[in-house]
Amino acid sequence: MGNKQEKRFTGQKLLYMLFALLTAIVLWLYVSIADMPDITRTVSGIKVETIGAETLTERNLVATKLSRETVSITFKGSREQIYELDNTNVKVVIDLSNITTSGQQGIRAYPEYDQKLKTSSLSVVSISSDYIEVTVENVVPKNVVVRGVNEGSVADGYIANRMTVAPETIDIVGPESVIKQVAYAQAVFSETNLTGSTSVDTPVVLMDTNDEPVSMDNITLSSETVTLSMQVNMLKNIPLTVNFVYGAGTTADNNTVSYKIEPASVELSGDTAVLQELESIVTTTVDLNQFESTTELTVPIMIPNDCENLTGTAEATITVEISNLETAKLSVKNISITNDDTSLSTEVITQSLDVTLRGTAEDLAKVTADNVRIVADLTDVKSTIGTHAVPAKINVDGVSGVGAIGNNTVTVRIAEKSAATADTADETADGT
Numbered sequence: 001m002g003n004k005q006e007k008r009f010t011g012q013k014l015l016y017m018l019f020a021l022l023t024a025i026v027l028w029l030y031v032s033i034a035d036m037p038d039i040t041r042t043v044s045g046i047k048v049e050t051i052g053a054e055t056l057t058e059r060n061l062v063a064t065k066l067s068r069e070t071v072s073i074t075f076k077g078s079r080e081q082i083y084e085l086d087n088t089n090v091k092v093v094i095d096l097s098n099i100t101t102s103g104q105q106g107i108r109a110y111p112e113y114d115q116k117l118k119t120s121s122l123s124v125v126s127i128s129s130d131y132i133e134v135t136v137e138n139v140v141p142k143n144v145v146v147r148g149v150n151e152g153s154v155a156d157g158y159i160a161n162r163m164t165v166a167p168e169t170i171d172i173v174g175p176e177s178v179i180k181q182v183a184y185a186q187a188v189f190s191e192t193n194l195t196g197s198t199s200v201d202t203p204v205v206l207m208d209t210n211d212e213p214v215s216m217d218n219i220t221l222s223s224e225t226v227t228l229s230m231q232v233n234m235l236k237n238i239p240l241t242v243n244f245v246y247g248a249g250t251t252a253d254n255n256t257v258s259y260k261i262e263p264a265s266v267e268l269s270g271d272t273a274v275l276q277e278l279e280s281i282v283t284t285t286v287d288l289n290q291f292e293s294t295t296e297l298t299v300p301i302m303i304p305n306d307c308e309n310l311t312g313t314a315e316a317t318i319t320v321e322i323s324n325l326e327t328a329k330l331s332v333k334n335i336s337i338t339n340d341d342t343s344l345s346t347e348v349i350t351q352s353l354d355v356t357l358r359g360t361a362e363d364l365a366k367v368t369a370d371n372v373r374i375v376a377d378l379t380d381v382k383s384t385i386g387t388h389a390v391p392a393k394i395n396v397d398g399v400s401g402v403g404a405i406g407n408n409t410v411t412v413r414i415a416e417k418s419a420a421t422a423d424t425a426d427e428t429a430d431g432t
Contacts, residue, residue, distance in 0.1 A: 039079055040125055044072040045087040048109065048132055052097030060139045062218050063096055064175045067133035073111060077122040085122075089114035094132050102138050106131040137175040145169050145184050146204060148228050152191040159269050161231040161308075163189060167223060170204065174219035183209045185221075189228045196272060199229040233269040233308075238278055240265060240301065240316055243285040248403030249325045249359035250288045257288065259320045263313055270307030278304065283316050289405050292358065294321045327405070328357050328364045335374040335392075335410060341382040345418070348376070349387070349411040355394050359402035366399045373397065376410035387413045 047070055056062055071092055075082060094107040109132050113119050148165040170185055187202040203225050206214040240261045250256045268275060284299040296319045303309050333352045340346045353374055357367060373395040381388040389411050394404030
């Protein structure tokens with residue numbers, strides 16, 4: 001029992017002694033540090049910053065260059081505060097607000113510390129550059145043209161037609177030495193695989209006369225971006241075709257008509273919505289009743305609005321040939337009129353008309369003059385006194401597949417009715 005109490009007492013004594021020793025060491029360290037003399041230390045790479053730039057702007061001036069971007073400062077102070085310093089929590093500042101003219105100015109630099117730092121014992125022993133040389137220039141304006149550069153691409157079957165820039169010019173303001181170098185502004189269109197017209201807002205870059213970029217530091221632009229609009233059109237090869245007015249033995253499916261168009265097609269560029277729906281271009285309508293066996297004509301190639309003919313050929317030559325049919329001539333006396341004015345006297349001057357018929361040899365052999373009727377249409381002249389050549393329609397009765405070709409006319413004379421003729425007409429109308 002006595003041994004246990006003695007051991008407990010010894011342990012407590014050792015514990016008190018250890019605590020006393022640690023307290024003494026702490027007090028000694030505190031007194032040592034407190035009594036430690038100040039030390040010096042040099043911090044390098046401290047950034048140089050400016051203030052008062054807005055005052056220069058008001059005077060149409062700008063600081064374009066500093067003789068140094070960083071400095072080294074030797075500080076003196078307590079060890080504790082000295083070793084908290086580095087180039088992230090210390091900077092040097094130069095004040096530009098007192099500058100009134102362009103040129104080089106020497107401005108005194110002074111240090112500024114991060115607010116979190118304790119600086120009560122700190123002092124500056126030296127700065128590697130007490131004065132910073134500042135280059136100050138006049139600020140001048142300039143209006144420059146914006147050039148669009150196409151570095152984009154379109155999908156297969158499309159063509160980039162043209163690019164527009166808006167605005168076409170911009171105003172720039174900056175240091176005189178830099179503004180003098182600027183020849184134009186450039187914006188690059190870089191969209192790829194386009195299938196339709198596209199507009200993009202693109203940054204501008206200032207360029208010199210050697211087509212090299214100019215530094216845009218300290219330069220203000222009226223617009224930092226421009227809108228580049230690329231018109232992209234569809235490409236399509238469109239065949240040329242012909243419409244026909246059939247007759248006189250020709251039909252759409254009896255293989256009697258063949259034709260050739262030169263060129264056979266044209267390459268167009270245009271709006272996708274238009275060209276997707278366009279399968280062919282009808283050059284003209286050919287009336288097969290107006291010639292016997294062959295004809296050749298040249299017609300303009302009419303393309304849709306807002307499309308461009310990339311082929312460059314404005315006209316097409318059309319050659320039409322009628323085959324496997326024959327012709328025969330008949331003198332026909334069976335002539336009548338229609339659509340005449342019954343209040344006037346109409347006399348048919350033409351008593352016989354030679355007509356040319358076309359059809360297969362077999363069908364033509366069946367036709368006689370008795371099968372052919374000529375009807376003169378007076379619609380356009382029925383109330384006009386005088387002698388007129390009027391269109392005549394040739395009817396072939398009883399034989400299909402045969403018709404007349406060419407323009408046939410009949411001459412008629414229209415006059416006022418005589419009194420006797422009028423009385424006779426009236427009596428006939430009354431039924432007496």
